[in-house]
Amino acid sequence: MIDLSDNENPWTIFLETVDPEMAASGATLPKFDKDHDVMLFLKMYDPKTRSLNYCGHIYTPISCKIRDLLPVMCERAGFQQETSLILYEEVKPNLTERIQDYDVSLDKALDELMDGDIIVFQKDDPESDSSELPTAKDYFRDLYHRVDVIFCDKTIHNDPGFVVTLSNRMNYFQFFKSQGYRDGPGNPLRHNYEGTLRDLLQFFKPRQPKKLYYQQLKMKITDFENRRSFKSIWLNSQFREEEITLYPDKHGCVRDLLEECKKAVELSEKGSDKLLEIVSYKIIGVHQEDELLECLSPAASRTFRIEEIPLDQVELDKDSEMLIPVAHFHKEVFGTFGIPFLLKIRQGESFREVMRRIQTMLDLQEKEFEKFKFAIVMMGRHQYITEDEYEVNLKDFEQPGNMSHPRPWLGLDHFNKAPKRGRYTYLEKAIKIHN
Incomplete structure (x- = not known):
């Protein structure tokens, strides 16, 4: 008992009692000779239901032959007395051995015979061979x-x-x-x-x-294995973002990604789309259709966005027109926010005309748009535009001679009404771990 109390596993105790009504009439438990008798548990396996049924226990002499127990088993299971049975010894959860010889005594038929040994039996029925678990041995293996x-x-x-x-x-x-x-x-x-x-x-x-x-x-899962998962943002015609996951060919290019996107979203008739790369709420580049997807490795600091190309941006006069990135900020150019976008400008056009197109794109009321200020941002510095005097000069937005420098962008300086935490932020709040 001391050894058992030190064991953390639950105890399994078999307790035999006498029926109270029978005990009142003087009935007692059957006599048991611990030197010459043995107590066995009986279980019946049903291949049709794949279930194991407890059929009670018996006391029998150690010298008893296996065949002498067959009538008891048939009676306990409700079988006819002449039913042919297959017997197994349940040694442990992952070991069940078939009993082959029914004409030997228990001590020779069972391995290391002791009280509490378990005999499992089932009908010897050829129809059971078609069952998922035809034998008790199969059942115990499956159970294990x-x-x-x-x-x-x-x-x-x-x-x-x-x-x-x-x-x-x-x-x-x-x-x-x-x-x-x-x-x-x-x-x-x-x-x-x-x-x-x-x-x-x-x-x-x-x-x-x-x-x-x-x-x-x-x-199909077989097709999926030849593709890669590509998470991106879809910007619809209402200027609203939607996160989508596309599955282009893993060895494909941007063109394949855009074709997959067309299956997931609705484009206007003869519409085309493009892939942008966004870092800190600023557009840092437009990826060419022949660029390999394997070169576009995901990172927490950047987001890929797909959008339909506006009709006025489909064709550009390279000598007099340009697409420039536009982003929102408030006072500090490093505090960008909101949805950045591309805008077409023309050499020599009035900046008032540019402002009008921006107001239309953002769908802003005049009173709210009056609070906006505009600046050309280059190398982390911004220069505000005098709206009435400035005429667009494409050279102000050209890439500097050193290609490692970021391209100039048009900044919209206004108060941020949206929640501070957003999708494109790369400055995450620290996680505190308390020991």
């Missing part, structure tokens, strides 16, 4: 490898998921035909993964819930 796994939809934040009982021996197609994400979620699992579920769950603690993430795809 059985594990509960929580499946969570990775596209739903804090999805509680649903529980599925699986086997550690299952391969990919048996347990996860169209989805496969580990806890985290981590890296995607290839559909031709040759390992078993046990290999995937080996890093979980024994009592830790086993959790797999899944995602329903719009394509």
Whole structure:
């Protein structure tokens, strides 16, 4: 008892009692000779229902032959007395041995015979061969490898998921035909993964819930493996942003990405789109269609945005017209915010005309737009524009001689009414860890 009390595992105790009504009439427990008798537990396995049924216990002499127990088993299971049975010894959870010889005594038929040994029996029925788990040995093997796994939809934040009982021996197609994400979620699992579920769950603690993430795809899993996930922002015609995930060919180029985008969004008739790169709420470049996607590595400090090319920007006169990046700031040019955009300007046009186009694009009332100031920003310094005097000079917005320097941009100086924290920020608040 002292050894048992030091064991952290739960105790399993078998307690036999006498029926109270029978005890009142003087009934007692059957006599048991600990030197010559043995107590055995009986279980019946049903292949049709894949279930194990407890059939009580028996006291029998050690010298008793296995065949002498068959009538008792048939009676306990409700079988006819002449029913042919297959017997197994349940040695431990992962070890079940078939009893071959029924004409030998218990001490020779069972390995290390002792009180509490378990005999499992089932009908010797040829029809059981077509069952998923035809024998008790198959059942115990399946039971030993059985594990509960929580499946969570990775596209739903804090999805509680649903529980599925699986086997550690299952391969990919048996347990996860169209989805496969580990806890985290981590890296995607290839559909031709040759390992078993046990290999995937080996890093979980024994009592830790086993959790797999899944995602329903719009394509065959075999096609998906040749593509890469590309997260970007779609800017619609109402100047509103929407986060989308596209799956272009992993060896493709920007053109392939834009074609995939056309399947996910609505463009105007004969409309075309382009890919922009945004850092700190500023457009730093437009990627060419023949540029390889493998060169566009994701980073927390930058965002890729796809938008439809406005009709007035489809064709440009390179000698007299230019697309310039426009961004919002308030007092300090490093404090950019909002949605940046591209604007077409013309050599020598009045800046008042440029302002009118900006007001139309942003859909602002005159009273609100009057609070805006405009500046040309280059190398972190800004120079405010005198609205009535300035005429557009394309050279003011040309790339400096040193290509490593950022391109000048047009700044809109006004108060930021939106929440301070946004999508493009790269200065994250520190995480405090208290020991």
